[in-house]
Amino acid sequence: xxxxxxxxxxxxxxxxxxxxxxxxxxxxxxxxxxxxxxxxxxxxxxxxxxxxxxxxxxxxxxxxxxxxxxxxxxxxxxxxxxxxxxxxxxxxxxxxxxxxxxxxxxxxxxxxxxxxxxxxxxxxxxxxxxxxxxxxxxxxxxxxxxxxxxxxxxxxxxxxxxxxxxxxxxxxxxxxxxxxxxxxxxxxxxxxxxxxxxxxxxxxxxxxxxxxxxxxxxxxxxxxxxxxxxxxxxxxxxxxxxxxxxxxxxxxxxxxxxxxxxxxxxxxxxxxxxxxxxxxxxxxxxxxxxxxxxxxxxxxxxxxxxxxxxxxxxxxxxxxxxxxxxxxxxxxxxxxxxxxxxxxxxxxxxxxxxxxxxxxxxxxxxxxxxxxxxxxxxxxxxxxxxxxxxxxxxxxxxxxxxxxxxxxxxxxxxxxxxxxxxxxxxxxxxxxxxxxxxxxxxxxxxxxxxxxxxxxxxxxxxxx
Amino acid sequence: xxxxxxxxxxxxxxxxxxxxxxxxxxxxxxxxxxxxxxxxxxxxxxxxxxxxxxxxxxxxxxxxxxxxxxxxxxxxxxxxxxxxxxxxxxxxxxxxxxxxxxxxxxxxxxxxxxxxxxxxxxxxxxxxxxxxxxxxxxxxxxxxxxxxxxxxxxxxxxxxxxxxxxxxxxxxxxxxxxxxxxxxxxxxxxxxxxxxxxxxxxxxxxxxxxxxxxxxxxxxxxxxxxxxxxxxxxxxxxxxxxxxxxxxxxxxxxxxxxxxxxxxxxxxxxxxxxxxxxxxxxxxxxxxxxxxxx
Numbered sequence: 001x002x003x004x005x006x007x008x009x010x011x012x013x014x015x016x017x018x019x020x021x022x023x024x025x026x027x028x029x030x031x032x033x034x035x036x037x038x039x040x041x042x043x044x045x046x047x048x049x050x051x052x053x054x055x056x057x058x059x060x061x062x063x064x065x066x067x068x069x070x071x072x073x074x075x076x077x078x079x080x081x082x083x084x085x086x087x088x089x090x091x092x093x094x095x096x097x098x099x100x101x102x103x104x105x106x107x108x109x110x111x112x113x114x115x116x117x118x119x120x121x122x123x124x125x126x127x128x129x130x131x132x133x134x135x136x137x138x139x140x141x142x143x144x145x146x147x148x149x150x151x152x153x154x155x156x157x158x159x160x161x162x163x164x165x166x167x168x169x170x171x172x173x174x175x176x177x178x179x180x181x182x183x184x185x186x187x188x189x190x191x192x193x194x195x196x197x198x199x200x201x202x203x204x205x206x207x208x209x210x211x212x213x214x215x216x217x218x219x220x221x222x223x224x225x226x227x228x229x230x231x232x233x234x235x236x237x238x239x240x241x242x243x244x245x246x247x248x249x250x251x252x253x254x255x256x257x258x259x260x261x262x263x264x265x266x267x268x269x270x271x272x273x274x275x276x277x278x279x280x281x282x283x284x285x286x287x288x289x290x291x292x293x294x295x296x297x298x299x300x301x302x303x304x305x306x307x308x309x310x311x312x313x314x315x316x317x318x319x320x321x322x323x324x325x326x327x328x329x330x331x332x333x334x335x336x337x338x339x340x341x342x343x344x345x346x347x348x349x350x351x352x353x354x355x356x357x358x359x360x361x362x363x364x365x366x367x368x369x370x371x372x373x374x375x376x377x378x379x380x381x382x383x384x385x386x387x388x389x390x391x392x393x394x395x396x397x398x399x400x401x402x403x404x405x406x407x408x409x410x411x412x413x414x415x416x417x418x419x420x421x422x423x424x425x426x427x428x429x430x431x432x433x434x435x436x437x438x439x440x441x442x443x444x445x446x447x448x449x450x451x452x453x454x455x456x457x458x459x460x461x462x463x464x
Numbered sequence: 465x466x467x468x469x470x471x472x473x474x475x476x477x478x479x480x481x482x483x484x485x486x487x488x489x490x491x492x493x494x495x496x497x498x499x500x501x502x503x504x505x506x507x508x509x510x511x512x513x514x515x516x517x518x519x520x521x522x523x524x525x526x527x528x529x530x531x532x533x534x535x536x537x538x539x540x541x542x543x544x545x546x547x548x549x550x551x552x553x554x555x556x557x558x559x560x561x562x563x564x565x566x567x568x569x570x571x572x573x574x575x576x577x578x579x580x581x582x583x584x585x586x587x588x589x590x591x592x593x594x595x596x597x598x599x600x601x602x603x604x605x606x607x608x609x610x611x612x613x614x615x616x617x618x619x620x621x622x623x624x625x626x627x628x629x630x631x632x633x634x635x636x637x638x639x640x641x642x643x644x645x646x647x648x649x650x651x652x653x654x655x656x657x658x659x660x661x662x663x664x665x666x667x668x669x670x671x672x673x674x675x676x677x678x679x680x681x682x683x684x685x686x687x688x689x690x691x692x693x694x695x696x697x698x699x700x701x702x703x704x705x706x707x708x709x710x711x712x713x714x715x716x717x718x719x720x721x722x723x724x725x726x727x728x729x730x731x732x733x734x735x736x737x738x739x740x741x742x743x744x745x746x747x748x749x750x751x752x753x754x755x756x757x758x
Contacts, residue, residue, distance in 0.1 A: 052503065073511075183690075276552065
């Protein structure tokens with residue numbers, strides 16, 4: 001009965017088409033839940049884009065949706081993760097029905113492929129690994145992390161990397177090619193690890209439905225990650241984001257000056273304009289004020305209690321200095337030292353390491369002493385603060401019950417243009433215990449909670 | 465004027481034609497470029513310097529057989545430089561030359577097209593032939609100008625008070641590039657398709673090197689791109705861009721090398737890296753494998 005078969009196929013295709021829009025909308029919904037800003041008009045564009053590309057190519061659909069729904073590189077990771085859940089790759093790898101692999105044999109193959117495998121091979125291995133060691137099908141509960149843990153309990157990636165390198169050593173003794181090989185092995189194993197995570201999500205989505213899995217996946221976007229809980233993976237991303245913010249901060253400070261407009265009369269342009277009105281200068285032109293470089297002075301607490309935050313603030317200093325803004329950076333624990341030169345020369349990581357050896361930031365016992373640090377700063381560098389300087393203090397204001405010397409801040413504020421304090425502590429705990437927030441905040445133009453990049457970005461918007 | 469462009473049949477077609485124009489796109493680039501044409505939306509390309517954002521617009525112009533109109537943005541760019549300006553000198557001459565004539569006649573005359581200096585935006589809109597409008601480094605302009613651009617890009621028309629409204633005869637294909645020095649407004653982003661362009665993967669970069677510097681033996685190209693990728697994973701002030709990889713390949717060929725070892729790499733790294741600190745970091749990275757096999 002060819003006609004019936006045809007009808008069945010046609011209605012199946014019809015369902016498919018009706019199914020896609022609702023899938024795209026559910027996907028958009030999940031993206032919004034994850035904090036990615038997707039406007040309603042973006043939904044419509046996404047649907048139009050999906051209709052224009054070849055739906056049989058998953059890659060094309062992926063890029064089409066990304067182009068219409070993602071408007072910032074930082075949101076791409078969240079997008080990719082959720083895309084895998086809502087539009088899982090077809091199972092064509094043949095891993096599903098296969099007998100579980102023997103661990104030893106699998107590790108040997110992985111080590112070999114880590115040296116020369118392409119992405120497709122690594123994905124196939126990842127799906128085999130999940131099938132053999134993950135046990136996703138056997139269990140209902142548990143988040144993706146649990147299954148990922150199970151897989152990597154069986155497969156020790158560091159061990160695989162070592163094995164891959166030592167097996168290669170025999171035929172490659174030259175340091176340069178060894179270095180390249182080790183970089184590539186690392187890269188391939190990272191691909192493998194990501195593929196394993198993606199495969200786990202795919203299997204879970206198959207079992208429990210996409211919406212259910214998506215809800216469990218909501219990981220903080222880079223701008224929402226707490227400075228105190230940054231994982232190694234997130235650190236690189238953070239560093240990139242900080243660089244962008246620094247550039248923005250520098251240019252905002254410059255813009256503010258430019259917008260203080262209406263300088264002196266520009267005779268030449270006024271005359272030229274007056275030609276349009278028969279020589280009557282109806283519309284005078286003004287010379288814009290000269291743009292001066294923003295001046296920023298940073299005072300950073302680098303003590304142990306705010307170590308994670310300090311790493312970030314120092315990154316910020318480093319990035320700001322790279323922006324050509326006129327920045328002077330000072331670091332303190334219980335005394336203060338200038339670290340501008342340290343940052344001018346080295347890359348960020350280097351500078352952080354050298355900070356402990358080259359800068360004299362510890363005077364007595366290595367516990368924060370804001371009072372003493374401020375006093376020393378005032379004695380040594382008070383005249384660095386001019387009417388054009390914006391002073392940023394970064395720290396938690398936990399002073400170990402020592403003298404606060406808040407008069408220094410009052411004086412700096414009088415000398416400078418603005419004085420802001422960025423505090424990494426949640427505002428709820430300000431002023432409790434040894435926190436000297438209340439005393440210091442009185443002398444600041446603003447004391448702002450700054451625990452993540454979003455708050456930092458918001459702060460930058462307000463000052464400029 | 466049509467909303468749905470049909471210049472390209474599908475992403476594969478885009479890819480083939482860009483390749484013919486000397487640009488090797490990956491699938492993401494081809495898909496977004498295709499959608500830009502099909503949906504009639506501007507394409508906003510963001511990414512680090514030197515990954516081929518501007519090149520893409522040029523190649524698209526070649527592939528479409530269109531004229532490339534480029535608007536290079538900078539701080540302080542205004543309407544007079546981007547849209548149109550009256551040619552005052554010429555108008556003045558005209559007024560003086562026709563001193564005896566009635567004013568109405570003269571006024572009609574001096575506010576005609578003949579005295580209008582079209583700048584890139586107006587030029588792209590009023591051109592009867594296919595055009596690719598490249599707005600380069602949009603992140604450099606002020607917010608005011610971004611708003612103006614928004615208006616032009618959504619309606620594809622410009623109003624000149626003395627002349628009336630000029631609507632696009634053919635919608636230009638619009639490409640905007642940004643180095644991300646500031647966040648662009650949501651409104652602008654919403655009107656565009658977003659394409660994040662990153663450094664190419666190994667295979668694509670190798671292909672690019674082979675296509676652009678054909679004298680390079682395949683083995684050398686392979687080695688070059690592997691080294692460059694290794695360097696990009698470092699924390700550098702200015703990671704090497706594609707153009708620098710190409711310069712390096714060219715330099716090695718000129719110097720007569722057909723393989724790179726440690727010494728050669730260290731001697732020629734300055735082609736690739738432009739900061740003293742970066743050179744030091746890279747030198748250390750390439751010579752001492754920190755995780756020597758145990």
